[in-house]
Amino acid sequence: MAELTADRTTEVMTVNIGPHHPATHGVLRLIVDLEGEVVRDLKPVIGYVHTGIEKSCEAHPYWKVIPFVERMDYVSYFFQMEAYCGAVERLIELEIPPRAKYLRTIFLELNRIHSHLVWLGTTALDLGAISMLWYCFRERDKILDLFEMAAGQRMHTRYFQVGGVIEDIPLGFEAKLREFVADMPVRVGQYESLLDRNEIFLSRTKGVGIVSRERLLELGVTGPLLRAAGEPWDLRKTFDYLAYPELDFKIPVGTVGDGYDRYRVRLAEMVESTRIVEQALDALPEGPHIADDRKYVLPPRSELPVSMEALIHHFKLVTEGYRVPPSEIYYAIESPRGELGCFILADGSAKPARVHFRDPSFVNLQAFKDMAVGSYVADMIASLGMLDPILGGVDR
Amino acid sequence: MPDAPGLELIRGEIEQDHPGAVLDTGFAQKRAVLVVDSEQILEVLRWLRDSPGHEYGFLSSLHAADYLPATPRFAVHYELLNRDRVERLRVKALLADPGDDALPELDSCVELFPTADFQEREVFDFFGIVFRGHPDLTRILMPEDYVGWPQRRDFPVGGEPVTFTYNERRYG
Numbered sequence: 143m144a145e146l147t148a149d150r151t152t153e154v155m156t157v158n159i160g161p162h163h164p165a166t167h168g169v170l171r172l173i174v175d176l177e178g179e180v181v182r183d184l185k186p187v188i189g190y191v192h193t194g195i196e197k198s199c200e201a202h203p204y205w206k207v208i209p210f211v212e213r214m215d216y217v218s219y220f221f222q223m224e225a226y227c228g229a230v231e232r233l234i235e236l237e238i239p240p241r242a243k244y245l246r247t248i249f250l251e252l253n254r255i256h257s258h259l260v261w262l263g264t265t266a267l268d269l270g271a272i273s274m275l276w277y278c279f280r281e282r283d284k285i286l287d288l289f290e291m292a293a294g295q296r297m298h299t300r301y302f303q304v305g306g307v308i309e310d311i312p313l314g315f316e317a318k319l320r321e322f323v324a325d326m327p328v329r330v331g332q333y334e335s336l337l338d339r340n341e342i343f344l345s346r347t348k349g350v351g352i353v354s355r356e357r358l359l360e361l362g363v364t365g366p367l368l369r370a371a372g373e374p375w376d377l378r379k380t381f382d383y384l385a386y387p388e389l390d391f392k393i394p395v396g397t398v399g400d401g402y403d404r405y406r407v408r409l410a411e412m413v414e415s416t417r418i419v420e421q422a423l424d425a426l427p428e429g430p431h432i433a434d435d436r437k438y439v440l441p442p443r444s445e446l447p448v449s450m451e452a453l454i455h456h457f458k459l460v461t462e463g464y465r466v467p468p469s470e471i472y473y474a475i476e477s478p479r480g481e482l483g484c485f486i487l488a489d490g491s492a493k494p495a496r497v498h499f500r501d502p503s504f505v506n507l508q509a510f511k512d513m514a515v516g517s518y519v520a521d522m523i524a525s526l527g528m529l530d531p532i533l534g535g536v537d538r
Numbered sequence: 539m540p541d542a543p544g545l546e547l548i549r550g551e552i553e554q555d556h557p558g559a560v561l562d563t564g565f566a567q568k569r570a571v572l573v574v575d576s577e578q579i580l581e582v583l584r585w586l587r588d589s590p591g592h593e594y595g596f597l598s599s600l601h602a603a604d605y606l607p608a609t610p611r612f613a614v615h616y617e618l619l620n621r622d623r624v625e626r627l628r629v630k631a632l633l634a635d636p637g638d639d640a641l642p643e644l645d646s647c648v649e650l651f652p653t654a655d656f657q658e659r660e661v662f663d664f665f666g667i668v669f670r671g672h673p674d675l676t677r678i679l680m681p682e683d684y685v686g687w688p689q690r691r692d693f694p695v696g697g698e699p700v701t702f703t704y705n706e707r708r709y710g
Contacts, residue, residue, distance in 0.1 A: 197688055197689060200695070201695050360652045361652050362598070380624045470603070485617075498603075500599035500617075504656060505657070508653065508656055
């Protein structure tokens with residue numbers, strides 16, 4: 143009898159987790175080799191929500207591609223829009239007005255808070271802290287209200303356009319945003335007081351899923367995961383885009399790079415993002431919200447009944463779109479999960495010849511094996527939560 | 539980014555160690571591009587990663603593009619990054635279409651940059667470009683039994699039957 147049990151614990155068993163499993167945050171399938179309860183090998187299988195977005199983009203004029211790319215990483219849609227619109231603007235050398243830069247920065251940072259809130263709620267849920275989900279989604283709803291107010295949609299807003307943003311912020315938006323900005327740091331403090339000294343949360347995150355900084359860099363991991371390991375690398379600081387060079391904010395970094403550090407870094411980022419939003423709102427310049435180049439930007443609605451020129455431009459842009467000279471570009475921004483890059487190949491026609499997204503979730507997922515091998519199954523689930531992959535972005 | 543003269547210096551230095559490796563340089567949208575012979579891609583990447591004064595140690599992105607009807611038809615792009623100097627450099631390996639059903643091939647850079655693992659699989663999956671020496675070159679996003687290379691420009695959009703059980707029962 144004793145022999146039997148001994149055999150059973152040393153036997154390696156291959157277990158299939160997912161693709162439909164609540165702890166995998168989407169349709170991720172994991173093939174796990176288990177020795178007892180310890181993970182010995184792991185292989186992520188992806189592609190279950192691959193919808194060929196990149197291929198679909200090739201069949202549409204440049205301005206119609208925006209709603210497609212938004213739907214890749216469905217939690218950080220503003221970032222996909224910025225990566226794509228920014229890349230097209232650089233291809234056609236279109237400068238966007240200062241007000242558009244600031245508005246985009248505000249919405250990107252609101253989206254970053256939103257994305258981290260979704261992450262915090264669902265990951266804490268995985269670790270057994272069910273009430274966190276309701277608190278996080280309460281604040282997330284306020285952000286979605288703001289998106290709805292400005293763009294008319296709560297998710298997938300199509301708010302960013304090539305040349306700027308589609309509409310200026312409405313009356314009353316600023317007051318509501320200021321209310322949110324004043325509220326948010328208090329809320330983050332409340333999350334901290336719920337989790338920071340929670341015995342279960344600490345034992346599930348401290349020392350779990352540590353991967354060294356060097357290994358993370360080899361694997362191309364960016365974003366909060368890399369910063370939690372002590373590497374202060376953030377594209378908002380290193381590359382000059384939008385209004386970030388003019389704003390004052392800090393890059394939170396961790397020390398050990400375990401689950402707890404990742405949690406701390408993301409929470410600190412939420413507070414920093416709130417500061418960015420507040421500063422950008424204070425410094426919001428007056429002026430147009432979209433560029434005035436009629437070859438690329440739709441004329442204002444009010445001009446259509448009175449100006450033949452405007453009508454011609456409108457017709458031309460809506461039917462054919464604009465042509466982009468043959469060239470190629472790779473434009474990267476800092477998304478909530480790391481470096482989000484957009485590669486566009488233009489062949490001179492009105493449709494892109496290739497749109498490729500370097501999605502941070504896709505690349506970061508490669509580090510999952512290093513995080514989980516050698517740990518317990520339960521810690522593997524905690525590590526996956528802390529990795530924060532969005533499978534829509536992974537599979538595109 | 540290295541500026542235009544800096545790019546020519548890099549080209550000259552690579553030429554000394556690996557003659558014929560660099561085919562062309564380009565400078566567009568403020569971004570330096572090094573067009574490289576696909577047979578010597580590993581040597582060039584290793585040189586760029588390791589030689590002092592350059593050290594492009596981070597591979598941001600690896601992706602491919604189909605330049606149909608141009609020849610050579612394919613290119614694999616390596617977006618290299620030096621994080622200390624905050625410099626990006628794009629290396630482009632040109633690949634001709636071997637014709638018939640043969641697949642274009644080049645060396646895998648997983649040994650140099652482990653981050654290329656998934657990304658090379660993605661390029662293989664979508665373009666049918668084979669990376670020699672890749673540890674597990676299988677389809678990653680498309681189904682395992684899928685036939686065809688969907689991101690190629692001559693691969694049609696649509697026309698694929700949607701296999702819902704309802705359709706099968708109703709329309710056979």
